[in-house]
């Protein structure tokens with residue numbers, strides 16, 4: 006058996022073939038995927054612009070919803086032989102694996118890709134489920150608006166974020182993506198169209214988030230927007246002791262008048278940077294403009310690490326920068342957090358950035374489409390991608406546990422509120438509780454790491470500390486453990502009540518467990 010440990014960040018490979026596939030994946034990426042990604046981006050940007058300008062989408066919407074209804078009626082009249090899922094090809098999604106059920110279920114085309122209406126008086130935007138975050142921030146910015154929570158990878162869709170979940174650095178104020186969604190329109194398994202909100206069909210409204218398309222097909226969503234300003238004034242606060250960093254992170258998240266954006270990156274168990282941001286219209290005298298979205302700009306997480314190093318060398322402590330709004334929202338997009346360094350190891354090299362930086366990142370969908378099975382197996386064996394959501398008081402303990410089991414850095418920390426609403430996420434008491442998303446993406450260095458047992462120990466830690474797991478990545482929980490992590494009371498009762506729901510859709514676990522994901 007070969008053990009070729011290549012660059013520092015690269016995966017440990019077990020055969021020469023694997024070594025070549027992994028180590029030279031960048032050849033395919035640069036020669037084929039980057040040009041293809043560019044063509045795709047040009048086409049979809051142009052089309053979205055034209056549709057929105059001509060304002061033709063709202064008229065089309067009802068027709069497109071009728072097409073969804075028709076497909077369901079055909080399924081009903083055909084004897085309900087299989088279960089249903091969306092026809093969105095699994096390689097196009099941001100979920101880590103390919104979903105095997107897409108092959109055996111009836112695929113319902115829900116090709117709804119338009120921003121329908123921006124209502125400036127009520128500060129809402131109505132959009133269809135395939136609208137992406139990049140598309141939305143591009144549409145809203147010229148109007149001086151932004152979503153209250155902008156999950157930052159450009160390709161994430163409204164539908165996926167509602168049916169799964171979305172979190173970002175303003176979530177300590179506004180909550181998760183579901184908490185800024187005011188109304189859903191769905192086509193149910195009996196072919197009917199329903200809308201739901203806090204006041205209209207509230208049970209359905211509260212059960213839809215985290216239901217993974219197992220209650221109905223989403224056809225539009227009304228989402229809350231907030232006034233936007235031109236820049237984010239971002240303070241970087243480096244720390245070299247975990248307890249100090251965690252205390253600051255908690256204090257800032259729980260503050261009565263918190264900063265608008267809070268995030269931290271950990272580079273080792275004991276060191277990291279807490280970042281506090283606020284929207285401003287002018288660049289102040291206390292910091293410089295940093296256009297991190299420019300094509301030649303260095304990867305954001307590398308820039309942040311430099312602030313930590315300067316602090317460790319006693320050169321400086323807190324630094325302030327002004328970052329253009331969209332650059333900030335999509336700050337981890339160009340490097341796919343730090344995942345791209347395993348695929349294009351020289352992606353942050355200065356020459357590469359000046360020559361090809363404007364093409365980055367390759368589309369995740371194209372990366373998924375061209376991923377050889379050997380690479381998928383390797384990611385299963387020697388790579389961790391997990392977002393664990395735990396109450397913020399357990400932050401220090403959780404980091405130590407993650408260090409023991411995974412030892413992967415950087416770690417992404419993002420605080421968010423969970424409101425005490427009905428539904429799958431239950432909190433112990435009060436109107437809300439502050440959580441932290443601990444995002445771990447990379448090659449584990451912990452001695453004795455083994456994917457299934459190590460991840461299962463983390464899952465059980467999270468569950469026993471009243472936390473949750475994000476489900477776009479792999480879960481190794483059993484059905485019983487999964488049902489203990491997420492409250493199914495409201496969800497189960499709705500599935501009993503909604504006509505044909507159980508015929509049409511499996512329960513959530515049936516769509517996210519490891520057996521149905523390759």
Ligand SMILES: Cc1cc2nc3c(=O)[nH]c(=O)nc-3n(C[C@H](O)[C@H](O)[C@H](O)COP(=O)(O)OP(=O)(O)OC[C@H]3O[C@@H](n4cnc5c(N)ncnc54)[C@H](O)[C@@H]3O)c2cc1C
Nearest residue numbers: 048049050052053092093094114115116117118135136137
């Ligand atoms: C013309 C077109 C534009 C697209 N624009 C975007 C975009 O702006 N943003 C994005 O993220 N993805 C866009 N896509 C991607 C598209 O939404 C996905 O490829 C879709 O999920 C494909 O599903 P399918 O293969 O089941 O359907 P397909 O077989 O690709 O499509 C089924 C039918 O729906 C029509 N259709 C599909 N998408 C659109 C659309 N956007 N507008 C009008 N008709 C459409 C097709 O022309 C076809 O008649 C676009 C695709 C097409 C064909």
Ligand SMILES: NC(=O)C1=CN([C@@H]2O[C@H](COP(=O)(O)OP(=O)(O)OC[C@H]3O[C@@H](n4cnc5c(N)ncnc54)[C@H](OP(=O)(O)O)[C@@H]3O)[C@@H](O)[C@H]2O)C=CC1
Nearest residue numbers: 090091098099156162164165168169170171172218222223
């Ligand atoms: N910052 C963040 O918050 C991040 C979030 N994520 C995660 O990525 C995922 C989103 O990725 P994305 O590619 O947008 O979504 P996906 O296509 O992966 O969809 C996720 C789930 O939502 C269901 N779904 C999507 N659209 C509809 C619809 N119109 N009607 C019914 N069900 C629907 C899908 O059902 P089906 O299987 O039938 O297609 C699937 O089960 C989420 O799970 C999110 O948590 C990932 C990275 C960052």
Ligand SMILES: CC(C)=CCC[C@@H](C)[C@H]1CC[C@@]2(C)C3=C(CC[C@]12C)[C@@]1(C)CC[C@H](O)C(C)(C)[C@@H]1CC3
Nearest residue numbers: 099100101341342344369372373376390392444446
């Ligand atoms: C809640 C938050 C902020 C989550 C961030 C999640 C990202 C780090 C995830 C989302 C999609 C994701 C799973 C992905 C991958 C890495 C981690 C990503 C970018 C990669 C690119 C790793 C390499 C793989 O071969 C493959 C191309 C399949 C995936 C695609 C999706």
